Amino acid sequence: MANGTIAVSPHTAEVDFYNVRTKHKGILSWLLTIDHKRIGIMYLFAVVFFFLVAMTIGVFMRLEMLTPGETIMKPQTYNSLFTLHGVIMIFLFIIPAVPAVFGNFFLPIQLGAQDVQFPKLNLLSWYLYVIGAVLALTSLFSGGGIMDTGWTFYVPYSIRTTTNVSLSVFAAFVLGFATILTGLNFITTIHRLRCPGMTWFRMPLFAWALYATSWIQVLATPVIGITLILIILERAFGIGIFDPALGGDPLLYQHMFWIYSHPAVYIMILPAMGVVSEIIPTFSKKAIFGYVPIAISSLGIALVGYLVWGHHMFSSGISDTSRVIFSLLTFFVALPSGIKIFNWVATMYKGSIEVTAPMLYVLLFIFIFSIGGLTGLSLGALNTDLHLTDTYFVVAHFHYVMFGGMGIIFFAALHYWFPKMFGKMYNEKVAKTAAIWIGIGFNMLYFPMFIMGYLGQPRRYYDYLPEFQKYHIFSTVGSWVLVSGILIMYINLAIALKRGKKAPDNPWGGTTLEWKTSSPPIMENFKEIPTVTTGPYDHSNMESQEVKK
Amino acid sequence: MSYNSDSSVQEIQEVHIHRDDFGSKMGMWLFLFTEILLFGGLFIMYAGYRYLYSDGFAAAATELDVLLGTINTVILLTSSLTVVLSIVALQKNNKQLSLFFLWVTVLCGLIFLVNKYFEWGAKFHHGIYPKGPALQNMSEGEVLYFGLYFVMTGLHGLHIVVGLIFIGYVMRQIQKDVITSVNFQKLENSGLYWHLVDIIWIFLFPLFYLIH
Numbered sequence: 101m102a103n104g105t106i107a108v109s110p111h112t113a114e115v116d117f118y119n120v121r122t123k124h125k126g127i128l129s130w131l132l133t134i135d136h137k138r139i140g141i142m143y144l145f146a147v148v149f150f151f152l153v154a155m156t157i158g159v160f161m162r163l164e165m166l167t168p169g170e171t172i173m174k175p176q177t178y179n180s181l182f183t184l185h186g187v188i189m190i191f192l193f194i195i196p197a198v199p200a201v202f203g204n205f206f207l208p209i210q211l212g213a214q215d216v217q218f219p220k221l222n223l224l225s226w227y228l229y230v231i232g233a234v235l236a237l238t239s240l241f242s243g244g245g246i247m248d249t250g251w252t253f254y255v256p257y258s259i260r261t262t263t264n265v266s267l268s269v270f271a272a273f274v275l276g277f278a279t280i281l282t283g284l285n286f287i288t289t290i291h292r293l294r295c296p297g298m299t300w301f302r303m304p305l306f307a308w309a310l311y312a313t314s315w316i317q318v319l320a321t322p323v324i325g326i327t328l329i330l331i332i333l334e335r336a337f338g339i340g341i342f343d344p345a346l347g348g349d350p351l352l353y354q355h356m357f358w359i360y361s362h363p364a365v366y367i368m369i370l371p372a373m374g375v376v377s378e379i380i381p382t383f384s385k386k387a388i389f390g391y392v393p394i395a396i397s398s399l400g401i402a403l404v405g406y407l408v409w410g411h412h413m414f415s416s417g418i419s420d421t422s423r424v425i426f427s428l429l430t431f432f433v434a435l436p437s438g439i440k441i442f443n444w445v446a447t448m449y450k451g452s453i454e455v456t457a458p459m460l461y462v463l464l465f466i467f468i469f470s471i472g473g474l475t476g477l478s479l480g481a482l483n484t485d486l487h488l489t490d491t492y493f494v495v496a497h498f499h500y501v502m503f504g505g506m507g508i509i510f511f512a513a514l515h516y517w518f519p520k521m522f523g524k525m526y527n528e529k530v531a532k533t534a535a536i537w538i539g540i541g542f543n544m545l546y547f548p549m550f551i552m553g554y555l556g557q558p559r560r561y562y563d564y565l566p567e568f569q570k571y572h573i574f575s576t577v578g579s580w581v582l583v584s585g586i587l588i589m590y591i592n593l594a595i596a597l598k599r600g601k602k603a604p605d606n607p608w609g610g611t612t613l614e615w616k617t618s619s620p621p622i623m624e625n626f627k628e629i630p631t632v633t634t635g636p637y638d639h640s641n642m643e644s645q646e647v648k649k
Numbered sequence: 650m651s652y653n654s655d656s657s658v659q660e661i662q663e664v665h666i667h668r669d670d671f672g673s674k675m676g677m678w679l680f681l682f683t684e685i686l687l688f689g690g691l692f693i694m695y696a697g698y699r700y701l702y703s704d705g706f707a708a709a710a711t712e713l714d715v716l717l718g719t720i721n722t723v724i725l726l727t728s729s730l731t732v733v734l735s736i737v738a739l740q741k742n743n744k745q746l747s748l749f750f751l752w753v754t755v756l757c758g759l760i761f762l763v764n765k766y767f768e769w770g771a772k773f774h775h776g777i778y779p780k781g782p783a784l785q786n787m788s789e790g791e792v793l794y795f796g797l798y799f800v801m802t803g804l805h806g807l808h809i810v811v812g813l814i815f816i817g818y819v820m821r822q823i824q825k826d827v828i829t830s831v832n833f834q835k836l837e838n839s840g841l842y843w844h845l846v847d848i849i850w851i852f853l854f855p856l857f858y859l860i861h
């Protein structure tokens with residue numbers, strides 16, 4: 101693609117998509133837009149807002165755990181807070197963050213298209229997301245109080261509790277619909293709108309990752325949809341399907357829940373892996389090592405990830421046979437993930453590595469995600485899992501995978517594509533400092549949880565035995581370091597947004613199509629539809645476009 | 650944001666919309682996948698409980714009226730046929746005939762709903778509804794059978810209503826000559842949706858009415 105025949109000259113008088121004349125004026129030019137870039141930007145501000153909200157809740161939870169017994173809140177408040185933290189982070193931040201923000205903005209551009217296949221449906225997805233978010237927020241201030249079931253809504257408690265479960269669950273249903281429509285849109289876009297010469301195996305790996313993700317979104321989300329609707333019906337009418345008092349089986353609920361929610365874990369991580377596969381070649385100045393295995397392993401993760409839900413239920417009372425099978429399948433998922441890690445590291449080998457802020461985040465990701473992935477195997481093994489289940493070990497594991505995986509890569513993507521999205525450069529030094537703070541704070545916050553969990557500290561308790569206090573103090577202090585790092589990062593980007601230097605078209609020497617157009621891109625993305633003649637990470641012709649410092 | 654004056658970019662948003670019948674059909678098929686999985690969840694639960702409570706399920710199934718179920722099946726199958734006929738009619742540029750067949754489809758859908766209304770009404774009348782007096786005296790298997798029955802046929806009925814709305818919208822577009830013999834993808838898509846509703850019923854009918 102490096103020597104694609106694109107006649108886009110840099111820095112012409114071409115009008116970027118922010119300043120282009122649109123059908124509607126002012127705020128309506130955003131709220132009624134069908135431009136994938138504007139929709140991506142709207143998603144960005146929404147997910148960052150919800151991330152900050154859920155992060156604040158997390159800080160308060162850590163503060164409560166500073167001392168044994170009641171520190172700043174009652175047990176019921178703590179129950180509601182960890183539910184809220186989970187629901188907001190999962191449904192409003194982690195699931196939509198990378199696909200809806202960067203996928204929307206960059207998928208069409210990377211494919212050399214002008215927009216997604218169904219632009220109006222895309223806008224509808226954004227509105228469904230906002231409606232879901234508003235419903236979730238409404239549920240906090242109405243009905244019987246803030247939901248206290250945890251983000252998993254396990255029956256029979258979610259049927260019995262008087263808190264406002266129905267509305268929150270409905271919010272999750274609506275958010276699921278938004279996810280489905282985005283996935284449907286992306287699959288069709290990838291099939292139909294690739295530019296001339298863009299064969300399947302010339303697609304950037306980010307597009308491959310989004311393709312695998314979209315299939316999971318389309319195939320898994322409806323199952324949680326019907327399950328959540330059944331909770332609402334159960335609460336409203338008492339139909340009995342999940343109610344043990346009427347003959348229903350709570351275990352069946354857990355199956356139905358995790359049939360979606362385990363693949364959802366890969367909805368969260370796969371797009372992040374796609375971003376990593378973009379950033380590493382760019383800053384190693386080298387083509388990716390093992391393009392095809394990385395592309396195929398995304399599909400592999402999607403496929404195997406569909407079949408491992410039972411490992412969330414090892415201690416719930418499923419049969420030994422199913423436990424052994426699910427445990428074995430769980431180990432299989434580690435294979436495609438391992439393939440990716442090895443290929444990324446091999447890409448850097450003998451490359452000309454430039455440790456910029458995005459690259460620093462990616463390195464941090466490889467370190468953290470490896471710990472998260474390997475501890476996942478301890479949990480996937482039956483005997484260790486029985487000891488560690490429902491302890492802080494699990495909490496530490498999924499924060500290492502989710503936050504360390506997807507969250508850190510969200511930051512990386514934000515720094516990598518910031519110049520392209522906003523046409524401004526940020527302060528590199530501050531960005532790197534923030535990344536280091538985040539790295540230190542993250543490990544301080546979550547690593548002690550592995551130890552605590554191993555020693556038997558159960559999750560979701562607002563209280564603990566005094567001997568755990570030293571770990572809790574360490575962890576809480578870590579949360580302060582982490583949060584200050586995150587705040588420095590966002591403030592640095594906010595300043596760049598206002599006063600940053602104008603970004604060149606290709607500040608990093610990237611080779612994929614988004615670096616061939618202006619920063620920010622024009623409304624139609626390209627002046628003329630590009631034609632692609634090589635693979636996505638061909639650095640052989642990049643010497644002439646040396647990075648402008 | 651300020652607006653630069655550049656006259657070449659008027660109505661720029663329009664370029665983002667282009668016609669791609671194949672892509673649009675593909676999107677519809679993906680959507681149908683999601684619908685199948687939505688019902689798939691319910692079918693899995695049905696299978697699980699049928700295995701656990703086979704006696705209760707067999708006893709409860711005798712409460713349903715096979716004749717009414719059969720009539721409804723015939724009605725839905727007919728309506729699927731008329732949707733196909735209406736597409737063919739439009740392709741052959743016979744707008745009136747196409748509209749006629751769609752009217753027949755809508756009529757079939759409505760009759761189906763009316764029958765369903767009487768079926769549900771009869772159950773309610775006998776106290777068979779969640780937490781209803783008759784249901785409380787039944788075994789757990791029967792309670793679950795009727796729980797699933799109301800949820801699955803209810804959700805299916807909802808899909809019929811949505812399908813009718815789609816078809817109604819398409820009929821207006823045909824009248825206004827927006828959907829024509831050379832641009833009929835929307836009609837075909839709503840036809841696909843209608844077939845899906847039909848297929849789901851073809852599974853619901855034997856599972857609830859015929860297996861005793």
